[in-house]
Amino acid sequence: MLVIVDEREIVTSGYASRFGNEGVASTAFRPEDFREWVVSVGDPDLNAVEAFLLGDCRERRQYPKIIRERSLAPVIALNDAPSLEQTLDLFAAGVDDVVRKPVHVREILARVGAIRRRQEKDAEAVSVGDLRVFFDGRDPELKGEALLLPRRERRILEYLVNNRGRRVSKAQIFNSIYGIFDEEVEENVVESHISKLRKKLRKQLGYDPIDSVRYLGYRLDEGPQRAIQS
Template identity: 85%
Template sequence: MLVIVDEREIVTSGYASRFVSEGVASASFRPDDFRDWVATVGDNDIDAVEAFLLGDCHERSHYPRMIRERSRAPLIAMNDAPCLEQTLDLFAAGVDDVVRKPIHVREILARVGAIRRRREKDADYVSIGDLRVFADGRDPELHGRTLALPRRERRILEYLVENRGRRVTKSQIFNSIYGIYDENVEENVVESHISKLRKKLRRQLGYDPIDSVRYLGYRLEGAV
């Protein structure tokens, strides 16, 4: 899930709808609401945030420190016009990247993936046996051939890869894939998606790489 912050609803709603078209959940906030949310939101909800997009906000340079007290997710600032002084101030404040609007949501997702890879010093994919899972929205590959997955299943697999080595709950997966404010989808839909994904991975790999423990959640095994 991506969090979008901007004083203008036309900006937040516009990006939110474009992310939906890419199968990516998002949540939108006005600046005052966002400050309250960051201070009070539960750990499960904020752990589901994959990146923060900071648009036009009063005292925006204060936001990175506030966010970093709760999350290590990438911070990307979006400017309406090029301004060297503003860009330098934002980097000094702690953002990971500064881009100019309008920017395509696919480029934003690619930049988020690049920031994560630089931090972790990883390749642009993670291997699970002979399966490669990418961080830029591509379908995984098996023996160099694309393994097409429905976008929800692909997003779940990417989320498990991002959190490899630790167990994540059904609620965390749901919040990441559907967003914390989607009231039109039941949380139990995650179990159906994971069940289908596990069957496909078991058929392709010869074993099930997703370990599940009742009440504790899911963990991806064998990812390197």
């Protein structure tokens, strides 16, 4: 999930719509609401944020420090006009990147991915056993062959890979994929997506790579834990 902060609703709604078309959840804040939210929101919700996008905000220079006290997610500033002085000022304030608008949302996602890879010292893809998962919109590969997935299933798989070795709850997955303020989608939809994803992976791998424990959540295993009986 991406968090967009801007004083203009037309800007935030426009970006939210375009990110939605790419299968990426986002939520928007006015600056005065964002400050209160980022210091008080619970860790599970905050951990679902993949990046913060800071648009036109009066106190924008203060936000990177506030964010860093709670999250290591990339912080990208969006500028309406070119200004070397403003760009240098934003970098000094702690943003990870400065982008001049107009900019395609795919470029923003690519920049977010590049920053996260530098932070985590990861490659452009992560291999988990026979599974290779990309983070640039491509379908994953299974035993060297492309595994075609609907975008929600692909995003869930990417989230599980990013959190491999850790158990994540249904709520955390939902917040990451759909956004924490999406009231039009039921949280139980995650179970349906994961069920379909597991069947596809199990058919190709011969075992179920997604371990689930009721009330505790899901974890991606790196090797066969439970052989599938024929």
